[in-house]
Amino acid sequence: MLEVKTPQEVLALIEKEFRPLGQTEAVPLSRALGRVLAEPITAQEYVPDFDRSTVDGYACRAADTFGCSDAIPAILNLAGEVLMGQGADFVLSRDSCVYVPTGGAIPKGADSVVMIEYTEDYGDGTVGIMKPGAPGMNLIFRGDDVFPGKEILPAGRVLTAQDIGALAAVGRTSVPVSRRVKVGVISTGDELVAPDRTPRPGQVRDVNSSLLAAMLEAFGTEVVSYGIVVDDEALLRRKMQTAAQACDAVILSGGSSVGVKDAACRIIESMGELLLHGIAVKPGKPTIMGKAGNKPLIGLPGHPVAACFVAQLFVLPLLGRLMGRKQKDFTVSAELTESLGANHGREQINACHLRREDGKLLATPVRSKSGLITQLSGADGYFIISRDCEGLPRGAQVQVYLY
């Protein structure tokens, strides 16, 4: 008989029992946002590939301007102008300068750029410099930013818009990313009807199919919906097998009755191996997890709030593991607006609303009793109360994971 595991044990189990799929595909840069980088990106070239001005001004040898001032400008010969997009393939002679726009190339020999504000073009082929240059002033040297062999992005990174910009800068227009994980989602329960139907007495709408599909999609996986299956073990077994054949992972939710839970355990065992039966977390205890080869087979609680939290805390990390995703999770610190009891001997997860008041971030917990919609809709995130904590007073700081 498998014992109920703590959240930490479950995360360790995921690391131990599942390995990254290791399947890479190349996508165009314009479709790489949010994808998981499959291998580190290393620069192949120098960026910039030439010494470059960061201001509009005159490139010169700094030594030729030492000691100059408003009163006694350094007079340099104007050797011309560098045009944007053109090289500056000549050597600047002593006591000379050349006009360079922001971003323009700097000729050999020049080691500084004096901003145009501190100069005067006398119109006779000479320019007065009122402020001395210094070596390296107002320019970026070739390779200052990136040079061949420098790692730009590590494997496992979930690509941000800023990363996309960096990839464009080094010319990586085809990006190696992990193949999207394909997840089959099944809802079970005789009481469930599709969201577009009006429930008859004793029936409720299937929330988990829509909720999980949206969570999984936002996480960057592909979702295959297998709809609602009535509580029938043979039917459920066939559906699970079909889903496991077509997908990389299968998530079954619902079956709140003891009989269905047992059936789900038997089905998972017959398909592979049962790894977990129960997590010491509230809500979310009746969670089961198994595998067929490297394919996760997961049974989530039927209650949408519990399904949501368990998916967030355990299913997404598990799918992230399959995708080789190495993402940091950051929390925001907020002050609890009311006291909250927690005396369960298991971690308690609480949704909350956030608002800023007088420069402080305040978290108002959503009360459990308020039901599923009140728990889900409009909440900004959730926080966790540790298992050994008997409750939190008003004013306590909590770490909120944002939705």
Place this chain on the structure above:
Amino acid sequence: MLEVKTPQEVLALIEKEFRPLGQTEAVPLSRALGRVLAEPITAQEYVPDFDRSTVDGYACRAADTFGCSDAIPAILNLAGEVLMGQGADFVLSRDSCVYVPTGGAIPKGADSVVMIEYTEDYGDGTVGIMKPGAPGMNLIFRGDDVFPGKEILPAGRVLTAQDIGALAAVGRTSVPVSRRVKVGVISTGDELVAPDRTPRPGQVRDVNSSLLAAMLEAFGTEVVSYGIVVDDEALLRRKMQTAAQACDAVILSGGSSVGVKDAACRIIESMGELLLHGIAVKPGKPTIMGKAGNKPLIGLPGHPVAACFVAQLFVLPLLGRLMGRKQKDFTVSAELTESLGANHGREQINACHLRREDGKLLATPVRSKSGLITQLSGADGYFIISRDCEGLPRGAQVQVYLY
């Protein structure tokens, strides 16, 4: 002549000069994730629509069990079983109970559910109750969660997966959302080449087209890319006019030279009105903003890091205004790992890397001089140093906006 404005003045200007497009479309629930809700969602019905058990157990009248214990159970007549998905359309008589699974309907007359753990089915048509019920125990009453007229989600909300779940629960399978704003993106600069080309001397790859497209896409707008235009005022004018006709907003980036900046100002003025010339923020000062009717026409700095920050701080809020988006922005608090100078009389924006160490979140600033790729790639977010601050010491707390 327009003066340089502070960031706060720019945000106020955006509120004053632009109004929401006010155009709504209906999308299926499965495609509503991340969209901006166009009107508040109000429940039309009760959820749950029937009194519902939250445990497996026996529904009964609490009064019939008062005073019972392990030693002296209350003996109730078993009046049958409620099946999942079926109503319980009968009235429970006194001294009777009925088996109800988790989520099952509760018959009239019953006011509590005793968990199965505290009961014994004697097999003779009676059940022993070892723990007294209490009115309301282990059940959710009809409408406890939601009732007709209750607001579930406010207009302007960017829909999360959890919101999608709540909408499924109340049967809103078609969701009224703001039409996506269509944004035209133009890069200008004689030095720019497409990212898939190898720059010749003096040339660099166009980073802004890819960067801005990814940022705008992540923000939920539709992007139309107009590619790279050389520094030619007539050409640029025609391109801007074409984009303004097809799109709700036009963003021009680049043109770092003074001549091109002036040209962009002239073009915007000729198309409508110039509202802003320069923002007191570093990097990002050479930003211009105008409008043709309610259509924003924006000129961003050519440097990708500056373009990125200005887009984040001003362009996204502006586009959010057009979409009626009312989104809270939360920051994470982190400790600076090194001191940072800032003596500019304008707000300074700094990218940073975050890492957790000994339970503390640490922010390592990316140094300005490191160039564009180093600034963008792999950073986790950015923080702002206020204009009156001369710098921050190591160990200072900063508020980081996450990418």
